Amino acid sequence: MQLASAFWAFKTFAAAVEIDLFTRLRDGRRVTVSEIATELGIHERPSDVLLAACASLGLLDRNCAGYGNSAVAEEFLVSGRPCYFGGYVRFLDHREYPAWHGLVCALRDNRPLTSGPDEQESIFLTDDTLPNGHDVVLLSMILHDWDEITGRALLRKCREALEPGGVILIVEWLLNAQRTGPAAAALMGMNMIVETVGGRNYSKSEYVTWSRDVGFQGAHIVHFDAVGANGAVVDRKH
Ligand SMILES: C[S@@+](CC[C@H](N)C(=O)[O-])C[C@H]1O[C@@H](n2cnc3c(N)ncnc32)[C@H](O)[C@@H]1O
Missing domain, CATH: 1.10.10.10 (Winged helix-like DNA-binding domain superfamily/Winged helix DNA-binding domain)
Incomplete structure (x- = not known):
C-alpha cells in the first residue's frame, strides 16, 4: 500500500x-x-x-x-x-512528474518523454579534444545520461585531458553487481529512460571495466552516504 x-x-x-x-x-x-x-x-x-x-x-x-x-x-x-x-521539488513536480505519466510509452518505445531524441547534446563529445593539463576530472552524475559507447568515449576523452598521474572521479548512484539495487540507483535509471536517449544507471563493475578498457590504471570504489550519489569510482592515469 x-x-x-x-x-x-x-x-x-x-x-x-x-x-x-x-x-x-x-x-x-x-x-x-x-x-x-x-x-x-x-x-x-x-x-x-x-x-x-x-x-x-x-x-x-x-x-x-x-x-x-x-x-x-x-x-x-x-x-x-x-x-x-524547493526549486528542486518544483522541478520534479513540473517536469518529471508529468513526464513519468507516460512511462509505459517510454518503456515500449525506448525513447525519452521530456525531449526529442535529437535534442540531447554533448558539448564534451565534439571532435575537439578537451582542454588538457588537468590533475583531476570529476564526472558527477554525467555518465548515467549516456549509452555505453558514448560513456566509454567520454571516459577516453577525460583520460586524454589528464596529466600523467591525474585522477578520474565518477560519482553516481551505482548499482550493485547483481543489479538488484539500491533502489535510488535503479530508480534513477528509470528516470534516465524518461529523460534520455541512451542513459541508464550502471553498476560499479561496469565502470571499473570501462575505466580499465580506456587505459586507466585500475579503479577502486569509494562508498559514501549522500543524497545524490552512493559512491565514486576512482582511477588514475599512468
Ligand atoms: C544530472 S546533472 C548533474 C549536474 C552536476 N554535475 C551534479 O552532480 O549535480 C547532469 C548535467 O550534465 C550535463 N551533461 C551530461 N553529459 C554531458 C556532456 N557529455 N556534455 C555536456 N554536458 C553534459 C547535462 O546536460 C546536465 O545538465
Whole structure:
C-alpha cells in the first residue's frame, strides 16, 4: 500500500512548496487552520487537511500556538535560504512528474518523454579534444545520461585531458553487481529512460571495466552516504 500511494506524499509536499507554505511560516511563526485558510484564500477543510498532512510528513509540527515549520522545513524549504530545496521539488513536480505519466510509452518505445531524441547534446563529445593539463576530472552524475559507447568515449576523452598521474572521479548512484539495487540507483535509471536517449544507471563493475578498457590504471570504489550519489569510482592515469 505504501508503494502504491507513495505519490500522495510527494504531491502533498510539492503542493505545500508551490504555495510557499514554509516561507510563510519562517522564523518560528505559528498559525491555526483558520488563519492559514484566510491567508491562502482557501476553505478550512483543505487547510486543515494540508496542515495535518504536512505535519505527518515531518514538514510541520504543532503546539498550543498552532502549526509551524519543523527544523528540516525551516532549513531547506524557506525560500531565499542558502540550502533552499524547493526549486528542486518544483522541478520534479513540473517536469518529471508529468513526464513519468507516460512511462509505459517510454518503456515500449525506448525513447525519452521530456525531449526529442535529437535534442540531447554533448558539448564534451565534439571532435575537439578537451582542454588538457588537468590533475583531476570529476564526472558527477554525467555518465548515467549516456549509452555505453558514448560513456566509454567520454571516459577516453577525460583520460586524454589528464596529466600523467591525474585522477578520474565518477560519482553516481551505482548499482550493485547483481543489479538488484539500491533502489535510488535503479530508480534513477528509470528516470534516465524518461529523460534520455541512451542513459541508464550502471553498476560499479561496469565502470571499473570501462575505466580499465580506456587505459586507466585500475579503479577502486569509494562508498559514501549522500543524497545524490552512493559512491565514486576512482582511477588514475599512468
Ligand atoms: C544530472 S546533472 C548533474 C549536474 C552536476 N554535475 C551534479 O552532480 O549535480 C547532469 C548535467 O550534465 C550535463 N551533461 C551530461 N553529459 C554531458 C556532456 N557529455 N556534455 C555536456 N554536458 C553534459 C547535462 O546536460 C546536465 O545538465
